[in-house]
Amino acid sequence: MTIAKAITRLAFLGDRLVTTGAVRDQHGQNETYYPDTPPDAVAFPETTEEVSRILRICHEEACPVVPYGAASSLEGQHLCTSGGLSLDMNRMATVLEVRAEDLNCTVQPGITRLRLNEELRATGLMFPVDPGADASIGGMAATRASGTTAVRYGTMRENILALEAVMADGTIIRTGTQARKSSTGYDLTHLLIGSEGTLGIITELTLRLQGIPEATSAATCRFDSVENAVNCVIATIQSGLPMARIELLDEMMVKGFNAHSGAGLPEVPHLFLEFHGTPAGVVEQAGTFGMIAEDFGASGWQVAEKAEERTALWTMRHKAHYASAALGKGKHLWPTDVCVPISRLAEAVLQAQKDAVALGLTSTIVGHVGDGNFHAGVSVDPADADEMHRAEAFTGALARTALRLGGTVSGEHGIGLGKQKYMAEEHGAALTYMRAIKQAFDPKNILNPGKLLPPTNEVPHAAAE
Template identity: 55%
Template sequence: MVQVKDLPRNEAGINAVIEVLKKRFGDKVHTGHSMREQHGHTTTWLTNQLPDAVIFPQNTAEVSEIMRSCSAHAVPVIAYGTGTSLEGHVNAPAGGICIDMSEMNQILAVHAEDLDCVVQPGVTREQLNTYLRDKGLFFPIDPGANASLGGMTATRASGTNAVRYGTMKDNVIALEAVMADGEVIRTAQRARKSSAGYDMTRLLVGSEGTLGLITEITLRLQGIPEAISSARCSFPTVEAACRAVMMTIQYGIPVARIELLDSLSVKAANAYSKLDLPEEPLLLLEFHGSEAGVVEQSETFGTIAEEFGGSGFEATTSTEERNRLWQARHDMYWASMQLRPGAKGFSTDVCVPISRLAECVEAAQRKADELGLICPIVGHVGDGNFHTLPLIDMENPEEIAKAEGFVSWLAELAISMDGTCTGEHGIGQGKKAYLEKELGATPRYMAAVKAALDPDNILNPGKIFPM
């Protein structure tokens, strides 16, 4: 694993807070090593940094009480959802208290006529969509993992549906949050638009738990489409596939999902998911609308694909076949691991303007080959975002160094193309080095906001930028 630096610890404050919390919350406070290790874990290549205690509140009042105690003793607080983040967001480099939101998992209200709902942060996206199904509604943001909606909000998650429905920033209407001093605030009402002061909702969305603890979320919902059609099409090159994507977007086809798998990813999917796709670059698409509309959309895409050498185009409205294809896409991490048994993968992402996407993907493929890395690539190509997964022997320092160099090179390449070092994974600990390169002086002003709202730097310290 790659080492990340510990921060100075407030031992006296941590011990005092744990004693206070145990007296108040009893067996909701856990200090056992295995529980702490689970909550410090990271699903990427960074080392595990454990909190000193884990606590499971059940409502906003309890979160506020915990926060006030931690504030009084200047003790770090790290919010935890399901632990699926990829850049060390839940690590505890200065120790402190981990607040696990999983027991705050109530769907508080659904306003079907207004197409919105109010949920606690521990509700997962699958839980919400199961609840909404009978109401003819769904929540469209799908990062793949069954992440908590609080975590998705805090990391500004997106995923396969973002090309049509946007990211979390586009689908959060209002938040309730506990600030560093324990004060509870609301960032907005349920109105669909407002010009009442600063947009505190957008400030907290994507703040990675560094500005406040999200305890309630008001979300936009969508009506379940009358019809859904999925399609797949193979291409001779990544460039041909990306040009088909650009043409599809320019034509104004309201595609709901459009995903790229490179030939290595297709090979992995075939083996893992028992498919028989041609092992060349592949686009997976989904269209939402009326029965006639989705047929027209898929036929139009088929015509575009043919212009760019697309082959094997197939479209289906069969739920079983659609689920089979998309499950294979969501299983790509596990499928990729089979390309090199015993190795570990660490996922990284970048995002560039769609016009530079093919260039960036092909450069990444060449760089991986030069370094001798097995590195499948998949992408949410409708918005220029793609992921690489170098497969590494974590006991081999030379391979780790190569992979670190590759990730750094890729982030800087994306920035040089007017892109970003992260389209959806966030900064956390893993990508702090690139923020200034991407944004120039802006992180100084971000740090000023952080210092104003969290003067003791107790909310998820060591993330986004050093303090």
């Protein structure tokens, strides 16, 4: 029962089992501050049956298996920290069926969101969830991703009807149906969404689709303080205006965009906005928003009417990660996120800004504030122990601020490696039941071991007895 023996037995994959250094190294990289951790081997399955056969072998040999998509996860979810097999899903990246008449489609997990939307374009439909990165749909499901449009269309949680997954021992299951709702049995679909590859490997997804809106318009405006910008967001959401996107950029984030892409924006807090609807509806929405924004002293209203202008705007926004990194002048980025009730958003954002200053850190704030979700991006040098310690203190303080305000330690990045330390604080006794599920589904702990659940010496479930 060794990793080596599992890899020997995976030889049936031929040249789709790779143990060369370059490929292993590539699969051990990440975009944040986690140390690179190459797997022992990389497998490139092409069918669900192959995934099942791989898992059967790895289960017998107790070999760790970590699913790999676009490697855009921000809490190290795809890193093989216990060694073993990186299961690269990029050869399972096909749109299997588009059912335009039912507003859904079935895809393989390796397809990325941009490619999916390209393939959908001719149907007049779109898959709206947009976490910024061109992530794989399977990875987005596994981390319960969301992003800029969740305020209008929901997160991955609301946009998946059904899954196919391969479980730890190779069993293939199907959850959900093509119907829009169901009351038949335990909701395994939602249990797998957000499980970060620790309960099963997603091999197929049936997604809800939306009609591409008849009209879209985007705009930006600026505020003299983050507080005014955030209070404008709160008032907008409370008014019931169906915002398609409403993104906050603090002054430091704007500096980052100027440094990274020469955006030339005044270095004050901004909101980036998008409206979807009928042509008349979009105008009406923008007008209503304008009236709300005026109350909070908004200025510099810029409308991006044309599709190219909107693309430029959101492309810039989606580079927030790199723009934040640019401020660090060659440093790594430690990205973190929290989500709070909308009424506590200003308090949370201001506290985060204050904490960063107090700790002597450079940090941007950018966020999907319509959901109460925002990100901080701290520049760090992993070789600078003191700076790493301060960054850790910063993310810890932010996580605890979120919990104190009735929120959660992650709105969309997930737990992975970095946030296990807050799981007990957020979930309390519920954590025992999460452990019980893991134990029941993956008794040998081969599926993404060391992720999501904090280490423990407890016997699962015993704590509740």
